[in-house]
Amino acid sequence: MAEGVKGPERFLPLTPAVFHILLALADGEKHGYAIMQEVEDMTEGRVQMGPGTLYGSIKRMLAAGLIEESDDRPDPALDDERRRYYRLAALGRKVLRQETERMAGLKDDGGQDA
Amino acid sequence: MRERNSAPASIDLSVQIYTWLLAAYPERFRAEYGPHMAQVFRDVCQRESRRGGLPGLAALWARTSLDLIRTSVEEHIDRGIDMNRENFVRWSGWALMAGAVLFAAGLILGSFDTNYSDPIGGLDAFYEISQIVGIVLGQILFVIGLLGLRAGYGTRSGSVGGALLLIAVIGGVVSLGGMLIMNSSELGWTAWALGLLTMTLALTGYGGVAIRRRVFSRWYFAPLLAGVVIPVLFGVSAAIDSSGGSMEDWTFAVGVSATAVGLILLGYRMQAEAATTSQALA
Numbered sequence: 001m002a003e004g005v006k007g008p009e010r011f012l013p014l015t016p017a018v019f020h021i022l023l024a025l026a027d028g029e030k031h032g033y034a035i036m037q038e039v040e041d042m043t044e045g046r047v048q049m050g051p052g053t054l055y056g057s058i059k060r061m062l063a064a065g066l067i068e069e070s071d072d073r074p075d076p077a078l079d080d081e082r083r084r085y086y087r088l089a090a091l092g093r094k095v096l097r098q099e100t101e102r103m104a105g106l107k108d109d110g111g112q113d114a
Numbered sequence: 115m116r117e118r119n120s121a122p123a124s125i126d127l128s129v130q131i132y133t134w135l136l137a138a139y140p141e142r143f144r145a146e147y148g149p150h151m152a153q154v155f156r157d158v159c160q161r162e163s164r165r166g167g168l169p170g171l172a173a174l175w176a177r178t179s180l181d182l183i184r185t186s187v188e189e190h191i192d193r194g195i196d197m198n199r200e201n202f203v204r205w206s207g208w209a210l211m212a213g214a215v216l217f218a219a220g221l222i223l224g225s226f227d228t229n230y231s232d233p234i235g236g237l238d239a240f241y242e243i244s245q246i247v248g249i250v251l252g253q254i255l256f257v258i259g260l261l262g263l264r265a266g267y268g269t270r271s272g273s274v275g276g277a278l279l280l281i282a283v284i285g286g287v288v289s290l291g292g293m294l295i296m297n298s299s300e301l302g303w304t305a306w307a308l309g310l311l312t313m314t315l316a317l318t319g320y321g322g323v324a325i326r327r328r329v330f331s332r333w334y335f336a337p338l339l340a341g342v343v344i345p346v347l348f349g350v351s352a353a354i355d356s357s358g359g360s361m362e363d364w365t366f367a368v369g370v371s372a373t374a375v376g377l378i379l380l381g382y383r384m385q386a387e388a389a390t391t392s393q394a395l396a
Contacts, residue, residue, distance in 0.1 A: 009331035010387055013270055032150055033157040050181025051151035051158075052139075056189060059147065084150060102328060 008095040011064065012102055017057045020047055022066065022088065022096040029070045029087035032058070058086060066092035124171055125159045132178070138186040140193045199265055200388045206262020207385030213255025214340075214377035218370045220248020250293055256313070257286040259381060266388060267329055275323035278316045282341075285312030311348055314373075317341030330383050340376030343369045 014022070024030060024038035032054055039047050049057075061067045070085040088096070132155045136148045155178065162170040224245030264279040271279065289309025296302030321338025328334060347369045351361050 007331065010390055012331070013327065013329075032154045036154060036158070048177060050178050050185070051154045052181045052185030052189075054154065055147040055151050056143075056185045056192075059143065060192075082149070083153065 008091060008098045011066070011095045012099055014095070014099050015057070016047065017049060017053050018061060018066070019096075019099055020049070021054070021057055021061065022092055022099075025067060025086060025088045025092070026096060029072070029085045031083040031085050033083075035086070061092070062086075064091075065089055066095055122163060124168060125156065125163055128159050128171060128175065129156045132182075135182055138182060140189050142193070143189050203262045203266035204385045204388035206259045206265070207381040207383070207388060209255040209262070210259025210381030210384065211378045213252045213259055214374040214381065215252075216248045216255065217252030217377075218248075218374035220245045220250075220252055221370050222367050223248065250290070253286060253290040253293060256377075257283060257290060259377070259384075260286055260313075260317075262384060263380070266384060267324075270327070271320070271323055271329050272327060275320055275327065275329070278320040278323065282313045282316035282320065285309045285314075285316055289313060307348075311345060314341045314344040318345060331387065333379050333383055336376055336379035336383060338376070340373060340380050343373045343376070 011018075020039045020042065021035055023042060024035045030038065032051075036049055036054055039049055058067065062069070066089055067086045068089045070087045072085065129152060133148075133152050136144050136151060139148070158174060158178075159171060162174040166173065260279065260283045264276065264283060268276040268279055286309065289306050289312075292302045292305025292307070292309055294302070296306060317337055318341035321335070321341050324330060324337045325334045330336070347361075347366065350365070354361050
């Protein structure tokens, strides 16, 4: 019982903002603006997050243990050291995988229904 | 830094105004994320200014204003309500479980009352009082449980799921009202039955949504089981009545028990998931 309740399933389904942020961080740590740009690129501009949505989601995702702050800097010489970088936590990676599978399942169900 | 110094005045002005507007957020959130939000806004301003000039900046302001209004309200609500909401969902889960037991016990014990028209007394009095207390208290707890279900799961259930939960709550309130005026008005019986039917039909519909959207991490079927049996019993009872027969007591008891099991499973999931989320938020 406890295993099921504490598992990644309790976060599903994800909100679109949380899902896109997790997806943007899947290939490595990023700062806020880079996450925002990655989301816009991934969705071909269909999803444009404002700073409030971005950092409100980041706050909740940090609290839930889906992402974590990173102390590393890819290249301090190239970037403003005041920026905060974020990366996927192990739980966030599991949640992202399960959400992707869930959505694929829904798509399959829809395809079969049609 | 060089980019910042060479930025057009419109960008500096925009960032300055945005920084002032950040005062709309709760102080703790602003202290933690305000400088980063302003930095991101500056980056986006520079990009939009390069791409579209002043019209691009104006479009950015339109999007950002809506974002600011929506998320500042959310943060204020979150700050006060997050923990309270999870606690409410948790306790309403317990309310649903207790309500299910009381409701089922009340209805089943009430069915043993063999003489409804006699003055209250003897063994029948026990059955009658159990029935009244069980059903009334059970329905009060149902309504609390359904409110908690909507508070905790309304958003992730989508617009249809949220609307069905609202209808279920309204049905529960109507049914409870009918129960309370049953002794003084014939309308009470009708309101009780219609309210109960509305509540359970809406819960049945919500059960379908919950399964399709996988709203719960486990026991997806619980809301459907909690809702579907009572409408079926109503239908079967009406069919039997119209043919001149009467429903067997054991059929009724099994049906009510199945409903209670569905509600108990649903309540258990609600309190378990809310307890885990509370721990994650703490």
